[in-house]
Amino acid sequence: ETGVTQTPRHLVMGMTNKKSLKCEQHLGHNAMYWYKQSAKKPLELMFVYSLEERVENNSVPSRFSPECPNSSHLFLHLHTLQPEDSALYLCASSQEGALEQYFGPGTRLTVT
């Protein structure tokens, strides 16, 4: 256990659905990240929050909407996704200013 939890662990949704992924870290960190991991592709950084403010948005489509209400929680709101969005979505956290990131177990998302 790394101290980063994610729910749900598996999610199947239709293209017209709206769902949210949740991440919680118990490490006392103050930076949090969303990554996408697809087969045969490297991990892709989607969003970075540092001290609860978004500092990075790597050209992610607007159908993905992050929310960071406090330094321990991070959400990824999903709406009108496409089948190519099916992937493993990973949350990570770190101390602000530090580079070592610790990952949660991920949410396996399937869009039908």
Place this chain on the structure above:
Amino acid sequence: QKEVEQNSGPLSVPEGAIASLNCTYSDRGSQSFFWYRQYSGKSPELIMFIYSNGDKEDGRFTAQLNKASQYVSLLIRDSQPSDSATYLCAVDYGGSQGNLIFGKGTKLSVKP
């Protein structure tokens, strides 16, 4: 385009041998380098990081960094079947908080 390159493998070594995993990166300005281990169906786990040229040892693992050659490697001594996993190299290119670029990973198989 900032890139991190790894041989996808699979790299197969016998139990007890030294496994050598390699990674090259494109940006000379990179300062920080990370190795993550990812078991099948699991999330990445940080196992080593290195910031200075030379070697850094932690148990059976040694990270080696050569900034002049833009090359970072991970050596695993006395390889065990439990080391069988995909090893991800990640490079921090500076800029905003935690902007790691990951390679696609090298799959290692340790045969008993």
